[in-house]
Amino acid sequence: MSAITLEHVEKKPLSFALPVVGAAGGFAGLFVGTAQGSGILGVAAGAGIIALMGFLCLGILGKEMERVARWGIVVLMAVAGFLLGALPGLVVGALFGWFFGWFIYWIGEGRYRAKLVPYLTPGQVLWHFTFRVICGMIFFFLITPIVVVMPLSFNAENFFTFTPEMLRFDPEGYSLKHYRDFFTNADWQQALWNSVSIAPVATLLSVSFGTLAAIGLSSEHVPFRRAIMAILISPMIVPLIISAAGMYFFYSRLGLQGTYWGVVLAHAALGIPFVIITVTATLVGFDRSLTRAAANMGANPVTTFFRVQMPLILPGVISGGLFAFITSFDEVVVVLFVGSAGQKTLPWQMFTGLREQISPTILAVATILVAISICLLTTVELLRRRSERLRGMSPG
Amino acid sequence: MSKLNSTGQQTADAPTPEDAFHEAAALEGKGGNGGPVLSADGTPLKRSLNRALRMQKMRALMLIAPLLIFVLVTFIAPIADMLFRSVENQIVGTTLPRTVESVSDWDAEAEEAPGEAVFEQLYYDMFLAAEAKEHTKLGTRLNYEQTGIASLFRSSGRDMDDLGEDYIDALEDLDEAWEDEAFWYALMTGGEDAAGNTDLLNTQRKRLSNLTSDNFKGDIGFVPGAEISQLLPNTARAYTVFALFTVIADEDVVSEEEPWEAVKIALVQDLKAGADVAAYEGPGAAELRAARDMLSDMPEIAFKPAFLEIDEDWGANETWRAIKIFSPPFTSGYFLNAVDMAKTLDGVEARPENQQIYIMLFKRTLFMSLVITGSCILLGYPVAWILSNLPMRTANLLMILVLLPFWTSLLVRTSAWKVMLQSQGVINDVMVWLGLVGDGDRLVMINNQFGTIVAMTHILLPFMILPMYSVMQTIPPSYLRAAKSLGATNWTAFWRVYFPQSVPGIGAGSILVFILSIGYYITPEIVGGTTGTFISNRIAYHISSSLNWGLAAALGSILLAVVLILYWAYDKIVGIDNVKLG
Numbered sequence: 002m003s004a005i006t007l008e009h010v011e012k013k014p015l016s017f018a019l020p021v022v023g024a025a026g027g028f029a030g031l032f033v034g035t036a037q038g039s040g041i042l043g044v045a046a047g048a049g050i051i052a053l054m055g056f057l058c059l060g061i062l063g064k065e066m067e068r069v070a071r072w073g074i075v076v077l078m079a080v081a082g083f084l085l086g087a088l089p090g091l092v093v094g095a096l097f098g099w100f101f102g103w104f105i106y107w108i109g110e111g112r113y114r115a116k117l118v119p120y121l122t123p124g125q126v127l128w129h130f131t132f133r134v135i136c137g138m139i140f141f142f143l144i145t146p147i148v149v150v151m152p153l154s155f156n157a158e159n160f161f162t163f164t165p166e167m168l169r170f171d172p173e174g175y176s177l178k179h180y181r182d183f184f185t186n187a188d189w190q191q192a193l194w195n196s197v198s199i200a201p202v203a204t205l206l207s208v209s210f211g212t213l214a215a216i217g218l219s220s221e222h223v224p225f226r227r228a229i230m231a232i233l234i235s236p237m238i239v240p241l242i243i244s245a246a247g248m249y250f251f252y253s254r255l256g257l258q259g260t261y262w263g264v265v266l267a268h269a270a271l272g273i274p275f276v277i278i279t280v281t282a283t284l285v286g287f288d289r290s291l292t293r294a295a296a297n298m299g300a301n302p303v304t305t306f307f308r309v310q311m312p313l314i315l316p317g318v319i320s321g322g323l324f325a326f327i328t329s330f331d332e333v334v335v336v337l338f339v340g341s342a343g344q345k346t347l348p349w350q351m352f353t354g355l356r357e358q359i360s361p362t363i364l365a366v367a368t369i370l371v372a373i374s375i376c377l378l379t380t381v382e383l384l385r386r387r388s389e390r391l392r393g394m395s396p397g
Numbered sequence: 398m399s400k401l402n403s404t405g406q407q408t409a410d411a412p413t414p415e416d417a418f419h420e421a422a423a424l425e426g427k428g429g430n431g432g433p434v435l436s437a438d439g440t441p442l443k444r445s446l447n448r449a450l451r452m453q454k455m456r457a458l459m460l461i462a463p464l465l466i467f468v469l470v471t472f473i474a475p476i477a478d479m480l481f482r483s484v485e486n487q488i489v490g491t492t493l494p495r496t497v498e499s500v501s502d503w504d505a506e507a508e509e510a511p512g513e514a515v516f517e518q519l520y521y522d523m524f525l526a527a528e529a530k531e532h533t534k535l536g537t538r539l540n541y542e543q544t545g546i547a548s549l550f551r552s553s554g555r556d557m558d559d560l561g562e563d564y565i566d567a568l569e570d571l572d573e574a575w576e577d578e579a580f581w582y583a584l585m586t587g588g589e590d591a592a593g594n595t596d597l598l599n600t601q602r603k604r605l606s607n608l609t610s611d612n613f614k615g616d617i618g619f620v621p622g623a624e625i626s627q628l629l630p631n632t633a634r635a636y637t638v639f640a641l642f643t644v645i646a647d648e649d650v651v652s653e654e655e656p657w658e659a660v661k662i663a664l665v666q667d668l669k670a671g672a673d674v675a676a677y678e679g680p681g682a683a684e685l686r687a688a689r690d691m692l693s694d695m696p697e698i699a700f701k702p703a704f705l706e707i708d709e710d711w712g713a714n715e716t717w718r719a720i721k722i723f724s725p726p727f728t729s730g731y732f733l734n735a736v737d738m739a740k741t742l743d744g745v746e747a748r749p750e751n752q753q754i755y756i757m758l759f760k761r762t763l764f765m766s767l768v769i770t771g772s773c774i775l776l777g778y779p780v781a782w783i784l785s786n787l788p789m790r791t792a793n794l795l796m797i798l799v800l801l802p803f804w805t806s807l808l809v810r811t812s813a814w815k816v817m818l819q820s821q822g823v824i825n826d827v828m829v830w831l832g833l834v835g836d837g838d839r840l841v842m843i844n845n846q847f848g849t850i851v852a853m854t855h856i857l858l859p860f861m862i863l864p865m866y867s868v869m870q871t872i873p874p875s876y877l878r879a880a881k882s883l884g885a886t887n888w889t890a891f892w893r894v895y896f897p898q899s900v901p902g903i904g905a906g907s908i909l910v911f912i913l914s915i916g917y918y919i920t921p922e923i924v925g926g927t928t929g930t931f932i933s934n935r936i937a938y939h940i941s942s943s944l945n946w947g948l949a950a951a952l953g954s955i956l957l958a959v960v961l962i963l964y965w966a967y968d969k970i971v972g973i974d975n976v977k978l979g
Contacts, residue, residue: 032831032832034832035831035832035833036830036831036832037832038832040832125887128887132779132783133783135779136779136780136783139776139779139780140780140795140798142776142855143798143799143802143855143858143859144798144801144802145817146810146813146814146816146817146855147801147802147805147809147810147813149813149816149817149823150809150812150813150816153816160821161815161816161819161821161822162816162819162821162822162823162826163823163826206467210463210464210467211464213460213461213463213464214460214461214463214464214465216460217456217457217458217459217460217461218457218461220453220456220457221453222450222453222454222457223454223457223458223461224454224458229461229465231968232465232468232469232473233464233465233468235468235472235473235964236468236472238912238960238964238967239476239916239957239960240912240913240915240916240917240918240933240956240957240960241916241918242916242918242933242936242937242953242956243476243479243916243936243953243956243957243960244472244475244476245937246479246936246940246949246950246953247475247476247477247478247479247953248471248472248475249940250475250478250479250482250946250950251474251475251478251479252475254478266471267471269467269471270467270468270471270472273464273467273468327804330806331806331807331808333807333808333919334918334919338937338940338941348806348807348808351808351809351812352808352919352923355808355811355812355815355923356922356923363812364812364816367806367808367809367812367813370805370806370808370809371801371805371806371809374801374804374805374806375801375804377804378797378800378801378804382800
C-alpha cells in the first residue's frame, strides 16, 4: 500500500467543511450542555461556535495563519472551560481546543485523504475512519481500567474514587500514604514475602522438568506423543476452580494441604504447560544436526546439552520460565484452597482486601504490579526477537 | 537424503535411524546383492538400526518421564480423587455398619419405622460413633438428603450414655464388681493363659480404622478370651472395641478403665438372650450367674422407645429411608443433587421447585460464557483486523495495548473494574459530571450480571485477539484487492473472501475464551454479587463454607466434562501443539 504515491489532498468547499465540523461541535456541545443543565442548548451552541471557528479559520485566516489560529482556539477553549468548570474544565477545554483546531484544518484542507488510495468513494472514506474510531474505542476499553488505577493509588483519602481535591490538581489531594502502608504493614509484607518465596521455587521446578520433557517431546520418535502432550497441557485447560478443588481434597489426604510445599507443587503443576509450549515452540527451529555435529566431535550428551543446545534454546526457556513465574505470582484460586493463612500470597491478600476491607493500598499494590508486568512484557518481547534473530527470521 | 527413503516418513532436517531403517528394509526387499546387509560390527543392518531406533525412543521417554510422573502425581491424581469423591459414600457404612446390615431387611415402603432389633444395633453403632465423635459427620452427610438429620444425630449422640441407665444401676447395685475395671478385664480375657480370639480383635481394629480413618494397629495389651466371646458375643465385641479405643485413641491402659455403658448394656442383652452361663467356669462365673438371675426378673430393654424419647424423628420413616437409600458405599446421590434431582425409593425425582438452583446456575454459567465469548468476538475482530493490516511498526506499538492487560495481574484488572463500575466509581462520576445521569440515580453496574460480563470481557479479550491475529496475519491482503478488482463490493469482498479465511482464528479464540470463562471464579466472586455468579462460585462455597465436598466434587466433575469436550474440540480444530503465547 505504501508504494502508492498518488495523493488526493485538496481544499474542500466550505459548504462541506462547515457542516461536518459543526456536527462534531454539536456532539461535543451535547456533553458540555448536559453538564451545564440543557442538552439542546449545548448542541446548538457547540455547533454554532465550532462552525463559526471553522469559517474563521478556513474562510478568512486560511492555511497561512494555521499555527496562530490553532493556538487561538486552544486558548479560547481553555478559558471557556475554566469559566465553566475551574481547573479540570481548563484541561478538558484545552484538549477540546487542540482537537478542534486540528480537526477543522484536517477536514477543511482535505488532509484526511492523504494516506488513502485515491479511488475510494466518500462512503468508503467515512467507513475507513469510523472503523478506526471503533478500534480506538476498543483499545481505550482495553487500557483505561489499568491506567485509571494508577492516579487513584496516590489518593490522600481512603476512597476508591477521585476526590474533588484530586480533580482540582490540589497537591493536598495526593499522597504516597498507600505506598507507605504497603511497605510498612506487616500483613502486606508477609504476603509479599510469601509470593516471592513461592513463585521462584515453583518456577524452578516447572522449568527444569518442563525443559527436559520438551526436549524429549520434540525428538521424532515419541510413542503416545498426543496423549502425553494432552496430559502435560491439561493444567492449563482444566478450570482453576476444579484443579483447586481436586488438589484441596487430594493434598489434605497426603497432609500437604496448608503447607509451603503443597502450594509450591500445585503452582509448579500449573506453570508446566507454559514451559512446555514455549520451549517446544523454540525447539521447532532448532537444527538437530548441531547436536550430531557435537557428538561427532566427541562431546558427551551432557556437554552437548549445556554447551550447544541450551544456549540456543535459552530465550524460549527463559520466556517459558517467566510465564510460569507470572502464573504462580498471579495465582489466587489454588493457593486459596491449598494454602493456609501461613501461605497468604499477594493476590490472596488483594482478594480478601477487595472482598472485605476496601483500602486503596490495593491500588498501590496494583500499580506496582502493573510496573512489574511492564518489565516482564518488555523482557519477553526482547527475548522473542532475539530468538527469532538467532533462528534467522526477521523479528516482527 | 537418499533416493530410497520413499517408504519412510520424511523428516525435515537430517537423516535419522528411521530413514536408514526404511532404506535397509527397501534394500532387503529387493534382494540386495545376496544376503542381508551387515553393519560394521557384523550384525544385520536392519537389526542394528532397529536397536538404535528403540534406544532413541527410550531416551525420549526417559526425558519425559520425570515431568509426566510429576504431573500425574500433583495434578492428575487430585482430579481423579475429586471424581472419586463425587460418588464416594462410605461414611454411612463405616459409621453405622451393624445398623445398615440389619436395616436391609426393613421394608422401606412400610408406614412403620424399623423394629427393636434395628434400634439395638443403632445403639451400639451410635454409642461408638459418639465416643469417636464421628456421629456429627454422618449427621451432616445425611442432612444433605433429609433436612433435620444433623440435629437428630447431634442430640442423640449426647444422650447415648443415659440409655438403659436402670439396668446398669441394677447391675452395679447387685455387685460392686461390675464397676471394677480389673474384674471386667479378667472376665473378658478369660484369665491368664486362656485361648484368645484374635479374629474378633482384628475385625474390630478394621471397623475402628474405617470409622475414624486413623490407624488402629499395635499391641493393646488385651485379647478377648475365646470362651467368653462365644458365651457373650455382644459383650466381647463391645469390650474389644472399648479396649482398642481406650488404648490407641485415648492412650490409657485397658485394665485400669471402667468399660463404657454400651459394654454393660451388651452384657444385659447377652444374658437376657439366654447365654449359657451355667456351664461357664472361667473368671467371674459367679457374678454372671447372679446377674442373670437378677435380670430375669426385669423386662427387656426397650431400645426403640428410648430412641423415640430422645427424639421422635427416630420414629419417622423418612429418617430411616435416608439411611437405607444412602447406605451403599457408592452413590449417584451427589450427581443427582447437582442436577436438582433427588434419590428416593421409587427412583429418581426432581427436587421441589424452590430447591432447584444448580440447573439454573449451569444455564446461567453457559449463557454468560456465551455472551462473554460473543462480545469478545465483536470487540476482538476489528482489533485483530487492524493489527494485521497496519504497517508492522504501528501494529507492534498497538500490540502493547493488547499485551499489557494480558500480562497484568488478574486481581489488578478486577480491582480496576471495581473502581470503574461501583456507584461512586469512575464511570458513574464521569456520567454525573457530564449530566447524563442524576447524582441521585447513579447506574448500578456492579454486583450483577452486567458487571461480570464487562469485567470478564475485558479480562479475556486478549485471549481472543491473539489467536485471531495470528490467523489473520497469514491472509494475504492481495486477496481482498483481487476480489475488489473483480468487481466485488467492500462487503462482498470481506464476507466472501476475507471472513471465511479468518474463521479458524475465530474458532480458536472462541473455544479458548469459552473454556476460560466457564470456570472463572475470582472475577464473578468480586464483581458478580448474587446474580452474576457462576457455578464455580457455588463449588467454592460447598468446599469452604457448607463443607458438602461430595456435591462440590460432583458439580466440578460435570463442569470438567463440559470443559474436556470443548478441549477435545479445540484439539481437533486447532491442535494442542499449535497453542501460541504472546
